[in-house]
Amino acid sequence: MTVEEDKKALRSAMHARRAAVAAADRAAAGAALAATWRREQPVLTPHPDGRATVVAGFWPMGEEIDLRPLLGALHDDGYAVGLPVTPAAAAPLRFRQWTPGTLLVGGPFGTSEPAAAAPEVEPDALLVPFLAVDADGYRLGYGGGYYDRTLLELRARRRVIAIGVGFEAQRVDRVPRGPHDDRLDWLLTDRRLLAFA
Ligand SMILES: Nc1nc2c(c(=O)[nH]1)N(C=O)[C@@H](CNc1ccc(C(=O)N[C@@H](CCC(=O)O)C(=O)O)cc1)CN2
Numbered sequence: 563m564t565v566e567e568d569k570k571a572l573r574s575a576m577h578a579r580r581a582a583v584a585a586a587d588r589a590a591a592g593a594a595l596a597a598t599w600r601r602e603q604p605v606l607t608p609h610p611d612g613r614a615t616v617v618a619g620f621w622p623m624g625e626e627i628d629l630r631p632l633l634g635a636l637h638d639d640g641y642a643v644g645l646p647v648t649p650a651a652a653a654p655l656r657f658r659q660w661t662p663g664t665l666l667v668g669g670p671f672g673t674s675e676p677a678a679a680a681p682e683v684e685p686d687a688l689l690v691p692f693l694a695v696d697a698d699g700y701r702l703g704y705g706g707g708y709y710d711r712t713l714l715e716l717r718a719r720r721r722v723i724a725i726g727v728g729f730e731a732q733r734v735d736r737v738p739r740g741p742h743d744d745r746l747d748w749l750l751t752d753r754r755l756l757a758f759a
């Protein structure tokens with residue numbers, strides 16, 4: 563099998579595994595993400611000029627983990643929070659600032675994104691969704707390649723910390739690796755925060 567075929571097979575298995583997360587674990591996950599972040603604080607280097615560190619998240623859809631309490635906690639803790647704006651074509655994601663009052667509008671693939679009035683921001687750290695993540699920090703997404711392209715573009719210019727966010731149940735031994743795949747620096751789940759070596 564090719565890497566693409568391996569990824570396709572793992573995607574369908576992981577959709578099923580994510581769907582099987584118990585309702586009680588699902589309901590508790592949002593608060594757990596925020597509490598774990600506040601307790602363990604991944605290391606993010608502050609800007610020398612004192613402006614807010616930009617953490618870009620994502621607005622959960624379908625059966626993704628509910629990180630909205632974490633986004634609120636980041637906002638309350640003084641981070642500038644961003645959300646992705648998805649281009650129609652195969653291009654990197656853009657980010658617009660989100661605050662608890664920001665109007666969201668529908669984007670491609672069922673996403674919700676800040677309306678055009680929200681200022682564009684450039685992330686210092688990226689909270690990244692995944693279907694599967696492995697012990698070395700490689701991730702499997704929905705197959706659009708958006709996060710791979712976005713990390714490649716941002717990391718060509720500056721240091722950007724990538725933090726995968728998902729359920730503990732989405733961890734696997736090994737994700738198939740293609741030429742564009744970049745590693746995550748941290749993993750935040752409903753159970754723990756860990757740094758990849
Ligand atoms: N919440 C969220 N926002 C995101 C992403 C994501 O994975 N999750 N993206 C990541 O790149 C970007 C949008 N790109 C996407 C590309 C493909 C699909 C997709 O195929 N979705 C599935 C259904 C997902 C589900 O509910 O399980 C589909 O349409 O069949 C979604 C988003 C940016 N925003």
Ligand SMILES: Nc1ncnc2c1ncn2[C@@H]1O[C@H](COP(=O)(O)OP(=O)(O)OP(=O)(O)O)[C@@H](O)[C@H]1O
Pocket residue numbers: 569701702703704705706707708709710711714740742743
């Ligand atoms: N930097 C890139 N430049 C060009 N093509 C890319 C790049 N990154 C990924 N791709 C292409 O995008 C497609 C999807 O890649 P992949 O299967 O790794 O997506 P994914 O990581 O599951 O999705 P996502 O990053 O959106 O969550 C592949 O055809 C891949 O070759």
